[in-house]
Structures are given as C-alpha cells and as structure tokens.
Amino acid sequence: MGETTEELRVAEKRTEPYIYHVRNEPVMQAALDVFTIINKHGKGMLLAKGGSIPSAVAIANILVEKMLNRVCTIEHILLDSENEFGKRMISTIEILIVKN
Template identity: 45%
Template sequence: MLMEETSEQYGQEQTNKSEDNTVNIGNDPVMQSAVDVLSILGSKTQVTLRAKGNSIPNAVAVANIITEKMLKGNSKIQKITLDTESAAGIGKMTSTIEILLSKF
C-alpha cells in the first residue's frame, strides 16, 4: 500500500499483478518487470503482458528480454494484440497492447 501511495505521489504507473497470469506493465524499470514476469512463468506456462500508451515499449522490451535472454529456447511470444481505446465523448485515443508469452 505504501508503494501505491508513493507511485501516485510521483505520477508513475507501477507494474501490477491483476490476475495470477496477467501483468500490467507501467513505467517501472524494465529489468524489474522482466524478473516479476519470470517469477510468474516459474509456476505458470503462460503470462499476459498488458500496457497502455507510453508503457507499450516497456511491455515489448520485457517480452524480448524474457524470450531472447532469460528463457531463450524455452519460451516464445504466442500472440500480440494491439488496440486503441477512446475516452467517452472526448475523442482522445489511447493505444493498448497485450502480449501472450508461453513457456514450454
């Protein structure tokens, strides 16, 4: 709870684990997020990375670190879904991404 208050104070999004195998990627350091994802893949066979807006490059970097460095030859990117959300009535568009990683 202290981390949430701190992140709100500085206006930064943090990496959040919303479900057992879904990770919301924010503006955390990329290696910290990759280690969080790796710990989930230790007990699960799949994990979904989700990111919005300026956090999308971080999600892509985490996926690449996992598949190309940490679990090279033992994991792959199953699916990438790109989408755009619009704010109700305002017309502002925000890009989103979901990356499904699997371990075999």
C-alpha cells in the same frame, strides 16, 4: 482468438495470477517479476497502454530472447486502441508469453 477492446478492458479487471500490468517502472525489475509468473503458471500476459507499450515490448524481448531463450515463445500479440474518457484514442497492447 482476436480480442476486442471490450474484452481487453475486461482482461484488465481479471485477477488471473499470470496477468502483469506494465506501468512506469524499471524494465529489468518488471522482467524478473514476469519471469517468476511464467515459471509459476507456465504463461504470462503483459498488458500495457500508451507510453508503457515500449516497456512491454522490451520486457517481452528480454524474456524471450535472453532469459528464457528456447524455453518460451510469444503466443500472440494484440494491438488495439480505445477512447480514453471519450476524448482521445490511446493505444493498448497485450502480449502472451507461454512456456514450450
């Protein structure tokens, strides 16, 4: 159940259609994109690093509390950190949202 940093890195390289990499973009547009993913695949996984983590949390809250209230839940949240280029630690988050 708990994935290691290496497993999270592998997850970033996966091409599963339900994975959404959170970047520097408008939160509502990203929430609509993930909404579409969840409706199509029954689940959506948000992956974010560093400064994108607050956006990932906001997207998850918008989906679960507002857009898909009582239709989906957060199955798990994985917080981790990794060495970026061997110099500094960078935080990572993985949020899995599934339809009930």
